Amino acid sequence: MLPVGVERELADIVGARFVLTRPGELLAYTADGLPGYRHDPALVVLPGNREEAIAVVQLLARRKVSFVPRGAGTGLSGGALADGTVVVGLNRMRRVLDIDVVNRWAVVEPGVVNAHLTRAVAPHGLHYAPDPSSQTACTIGGNVAENAGGPHCLKYGVTLNHVLALTVVLANGEVVTLGSTSGETEGYDLLGAFIGSEGCFGVVLDATVRLTANPPAVRTMLADFPSIDAAARATSAIIAAGLVPAALEMMDQPTIVAVEASIYAAGYPTDAAAVLLVELDGPDAGIDADVAAVERWCRDAGARDVRVATNELDRQRLWQGRKKAFGAMGRVSSHLVVQDAVIPRTRLPEVLGEIGRIGREEAVTVCNVFHAGDGNLHPNIPYNGNDPGEAARVERAMVRIMDACIAAGGSVTGEHGIGIDKLPYMPKLFSEASLAAMCRLRDCFDPERRLNPGKVVPVRSCKEWTMAPAARA
Amino acid sequence: MRDSATSGDTVMMPDAALSPKLKSGGGPLPHLRPRSTEELAELLRHAPPTSTYRIVGAGSWPGIADRITANSLIDLSGLHGITEYVPGDLTLTARAGTPLSVIAATTAAHGQWLPLDPWGADDGTLGATLATASAGPLSASIGLPRDAALGITVVDAAGTIVTAGGRVVKNVAGFDLVRLHVGAWGTLGILCEVTVRLRPMPAADRTFAIALPRGARDLATLLSTMQRSSPAPLATELVNAPLAAAMGLPAVDTACVRWGGAAAAVMAAVDDLARTAHLVEIPTSAWAMLRSSEPHDATVVRYSTRPSELPVLWHAITHAAPSDARLHATVARGVVRVMASAEHQAQVIAATAPRQPAIIVERGFQLRRPPTAVDRLNQTIRGAHDPARRLNPGLMDHARA
Numbered sequence: 019m020l021p022v023g024v025e026r027e028l029a030d031i032v033g034a035r036f037v038l039t040r041p042g043e044l045l046a047y048t049a050d051g052l053p054g055y056r057h058d059p060a061l062v063v064l065p066g067n068r069e070e071a072i073a074v075v076q077l078l079a080r081r082k083v084s085f086v087p088r089g090a091g092t093g094l095s096g097g098a099l100a101d102g103t104v105v106v107g108l109n110r111m112r113r114v115l116d117i118d119v120v121n122r123w124a125v126v127e128p129g130v131v132n133a134h135l136t137r138a139v140a141p142h143g144l145h146y147a148p149d150p151s152s153q154t155a156c157t158i159g160g161n162v163a164e165n166a167g168g169p170h171c172l173k174y175g176v177t178l179n180h181v182l183a184l185t186v187v188l189a190n191g192e193v194v195t196l197g198s199t200s201g202e203t204e205g206y207d208l209l210g211a212f213i214g215s216e217g218c219f220g221v222v223l224d225a226t227v228r229l230t231a232n233p234p235a236v237r238t239m240l241a242d243f244p245s246i247d248a249a250a251r252a253t254s255a256i257i258a259a260g261l262v263p264a265a266l267e268m269m270d271q272p273t274i275v276a277v278e279a280s281i282y283a284a285g286y287p288t289d290a291a292a293v294l295l296v297e298l299d300g301p302d303a304g305i306d307a308d309v310a311a312v313e314r315w316c317r318d319a320g321a322r323d324v325r326v327a328t329n330e331l332d333r334q335r336l337w338q339g340r341k342k343a344f345g346a347m348g349r350v351s352s353h354l355v356v357q358d359a360v361i362p363r364t365r366l367p368e369v370l371g372e373i374g375r376i377g378r379e380e381a382v383t384v385c386n387v388f389h390a391g392d393g394n395l396h397p398n399i400p401y402n403g404n405d406p407g408e409a410a411r412v413e414r415a416m417v418r419i420m421d422a423c424i425a426a427g428g429s430v431t432g433e434h435g436i437g438i439d440k441l442p443y444m445p446k447l448f449s450e451a452s453l454a455a456m457c458r459l460r461d462c463f464d465p466e467r468r469l470n471p472g473k474v475v476p477v478r479s480c481k482e483w484t485m486a487p488a489a490r491a
Numbered sequence: 492m493r494d495s496a497t498s499g500d501t502v503m504m505p506d507a508a509l510s511p512k513l514k515s516g517g518g519p520l521p522h523l524r525p526r527s528t529e530e531l532a533e534l535l536r537h538a539p540p541t542s543t544y545r546i547v548g549a550g551s552w553p554g555i556a557d558r559i560t561a562n563s564l565i566d567l568s569g570l571h572g573i574t575e576y577v578p579g580d581l582t583l584t585a586r587a588g589t590p591l592s593v594i595a596a597t598t599a600a601h602g603q604w605l606p607l608d609p610w611g612a613d614d615g616t617l618g619a620t621l622a623t624a625s626a627g628p629l630s631a632s633i634g635l636p637r638d639a640a641l642g643i644t645v646v647d648a649a650g651t652i653v654t655a656g657g658r659v660v661k662n663v664a665g666f667d668l669v670r671l672h673v674g675a676w677g678t679l680g681i682l683c684e685v686t687v688r689l690r691p692m693p694a695a696d697r698t699f700a701i702a703l704p705r706g707a708r709d710l711a712t713l714l715s716t717m718q719r720s721s722p723a724p725l726a727t728e729l730v731n732a733p734l735a736a737a738m739g740l741p742a743v744d745t746a747c748v749r750w751g752g753a754a755a756a757v758m759a760a761v762d763d764l765a766r767t768a769h770l771v772e773i774p775t776s777a778w779a780m781l782r783s784s785e786p787h788d789a790t791v792v793r794y795s796t797r798p799s800e801l802p803v804l805w806h807a808i809t810h811a812a813p814s815d816a817r818l819h820a821t822v823a824r825g826v827v828r829v830m831a832s833a834e835h836q837a838q839v840i841a842a843t844a845p846r847q848p849a850i851i852v853e854r855g856f857q858l859r860r861p862p863t864a865v866d867r868l869n870q871t872i873r874g875a876h877d878p879a880r881r882l883n884p885g886l887m888d889h890a891r892a
Contacts, residue, residue: 118797118799120715120798120799121797121798121799121825164663165663165667167661171661175634175638176661178637178638178670179634179638188864188868192864193864194863194864194865194868195865196865198795198849199797199825200795200796200824200825200826200849201626201630201635201824201826202793202795202824202826202849202851203851204851205865205866205869205887206671206674206675206679206869206872206887207624207637207670207671207673207674207675208865208868208869209670210637210667210669210670210671210673211666211667211668211670211671213667213670214663214666214667215666215667218666219666231719231723233721234721254579257579257581258578258579260602260603260691260692261691262690262691300721300722300752300756301721301722301752301756301759301760302759303753303755303756303758303759304752304753304754304755304756307753307755308753360657360659360660360661360662361659362577362580362582362658362659363579363580363581363660364577364579364580389661392660392661393580393659393660393661394661427657427658427659428657428659429657429659429661429662429664430664431662431663431664432659432661432662432663433661433663434663435663436663436664436665440664443664444664444665447657447664447665448654448655448664448665449652449653449654451651451652451653452653452654452655452665452668453665455647455651455653455655455668456655456665456666456668458875458876459666459668459671459872459875460666461875462868462871462872462875463868474665474666475665475666
């Protein structure tokens with residue numbers, strides 16, 4: 019329950035129509051992009067500008083109310099859910115404040131949609147490089163909170179590598195600027211620490227992000243393989259040869275079939291065990307030699323066919339199938355679990371084999387669609403959640419897959435975040451002392467732990483930390 | 492301006508730690524040389540409460556010893572060696588005391604490199620490079636040291652071993668303690684082992700010198716043409732005449748441009764720029780000479796501005812600096828680094844005031860300014876990790892009230 023009067027005081031700041039309290043209005047905020055978790059917020063407040071956002075956070079600080087910052091709600095780890103607390107939705111703060119074409123950066127409000135930023139700078143031959151598959155809906159503020167990735171992060175890096183500075187309002191209502199356009203700062207790398215903090219360290223008021231010049235030449239290729247193993251070996255060969263493609267994505271047969279049966283059909287061969295989508299970009303000089311080399315490595319690994327997109331429309335179509343693959347799986351069944359493990363790239367053939375084995379043993383369909391070049395797997399399982407037997411098998415398969423990835427020297431999330439969905443895996447990755455060190459950093463930003471409570475680090479770790487103050491010395 | 496320290500509200504102070512009475516003791520400090528992470532953790536767990544530590548890698552960072560008021564020394568040269576290197580993964584894990592030169596030799600055999608080029612020589616260690624986050628010319632294209640670090644093992648002031656990140660190239664599991672420790676100068680914990688991202692070595696790696704035009708406008712035109720070349724340069728650094736001479740180049744203000752990539756692509760970029768400027772190819776070793784060209788008795792100050800404003804700032808600084816001062820600029824980041832005496836730095840600071848560059852003193856004195864909210868946050872973090880200031884006392888504490 020919220021303290022008496024908070025709702026009215028919030029309405030005084032943002033206007034009554036931007037404080038949502040009725041169950042029908044709150045419904046959209048009870049879940050994020052990962053179905054399977056539903057939490058009911060106490061209310062949703064939607065500040066319309068920087069001043070309102072600061073006033074809202076300061077009010078919540080004064081009244082000691084917990085809250086969850088939220089962008090478009092496209093997250094895939096349950097990170098933006100509020101269990102009986104306040105959601106601060108930032109979607110109304112959607113202005114591009116400045117585009118500096120000469121120095122190649124833009125200053126944007128947190129609610130600016132990722133793809134809208136690229137659209138805004140396209141006339142200047144520039145784009146914003148991180149491109150999560152949800153980029154037509156997700157916001158820059160949410161990308162910062164999750165340190166979002168995307169297919170082109172293989173060559174261009176993740177959100178962390180593209181944010182120069184942030185103005186944020188901290189839990190206590192103080193406004194600070196982290197980072198700088200030159201990369202020069204005194205003190206600790208608070209910008210680096212903030213990015214990927216999943217809404218636990220503060221609320222972004224504006225972000226200064228790097229803009230990237232569109233490459234003069236782009237070649238997009240689709241290679242078609244008779245086995246997953248062959249596609250995995252081709253991936254390892256390309257990476258080991260020292261070529262850095264702009265993107266190197268893999269889709270297996272269940273994914274191809276789902277995509278081709280949907281409105282996002284991209285012309286993928288449905289009889290292929292796996293396809294690789296490889297994009298090369300850079301100067302005109304030398305790019306066709308690289309295309310020939312990639313084709314050779316794919317064929318050496320056993321590719322049945324390799325084709326290069328012939329025009330921009332063809333290229334867009336190949337990409338659409340990949341970017342909308344999660345959506346296409348939505349047609350297959352009522353529920354979907356989405357995973358985000360990362361493994362060392364040389365372990366791809368072995369781990370993909372293991373995932374296939376686990377799927378067969380648990381009698382579930384694993385759809386693999388992922389950033390092969392980074393070793394960032396997305397083993398997804400569509401299923402009927404209303405069938406308790408099937409749900410239990412899916413759960414068991416997922417735990418086994420994650421354990422296999424951890425055993426291969428991997429991580430449980432490459433770009434989706436821990437949220438609440440991956441909390442159980444954290445103690446498998448980190449010692450109690452390491453989890454406590456994470457809590458210690460959170461406490462520096464938010465000593466009352468009011469921002470996005472219960473996320474990222476298992477509560478148990480934070481509690482134990484609190485109970486053992488002697489360990490702080 | 493985004494940066495908190497601008498020349499408008501700063502006062503120069505002599506570095507208190509440089510005065511002899513504050514220097515620690517007369518003789519050499521007790522010297523501890525742990526041979527493993529566990530040994531270091533043990534040592535800190537059982538250390539007397541009054542012990543404070545200066546943390547040393549290769550010991551090659553000039554002037555730093557005078558700023559740290561510690562009564563013992565932890566030498567990390569015993570934490571040495573590459574612990575895991577899988578070339579196909581393009582990742583490498585090494586102990587903190589491993590020199591960059593060892594990593595370079597090992598990875599070059601597989602056509603790979605760790606593109607970190609901190610100021611100083613390559614006998615500097617991996618741990619110190621990340622702890623100081625020293626960003627050399629390659630930072631303009633490849634990124635800051637923070638971008639290379641994937642995972643760390645640190646020992647905190649209480650002797651607890653903490654790991655963060657991992658050995659994979661994408662990882663968002665938990666709060667980002669890797670970024671927290673990179674650039675923390677060992678004040679939040681001692682880096683013991685680091686996993687870094689490697690890159691394939693470019694097939695062609697060529698460097699060219701271009702004599703700078705005199706006027707700021709002509710310089711701006713040249714820089715803008717260079718930055719827009721395709722592929723973009725790996726590094727573009729302006730060096731003034733005295734520094735060029737120290738690098739074995741003709742003693743004129745010079746732009747050094749480095750391109751890497753496929754031979755044909757590099758050639759195309761060179762040919763393109765050669766239409767508007769006179770390029771002279773110089774050996775790649777010029778970069779190592781640039782990085783180690785720092786006079787050990789100089790103070791070092793970095794000024795930063797928007798890259799588009801760099802030509803104007805460069806001119807203001809070259810005019811204000813004495814004729815023998817060495818200075819250079821990382822064009823894509825808009826940073827000018829000046830090596831000169833403290834008195835001359837004061838002249839430069841005064842002369843650049845109208846341009847309002849952000850100013851960071853790397854070595855020699857301190858700038859006093861009113862503490863900001865960010866300073867307070869930094870101090871909260873320092874206090875939470877090392878309340879007794881046992882690790883590198885004197886560093887990362889300048890804004891302490």
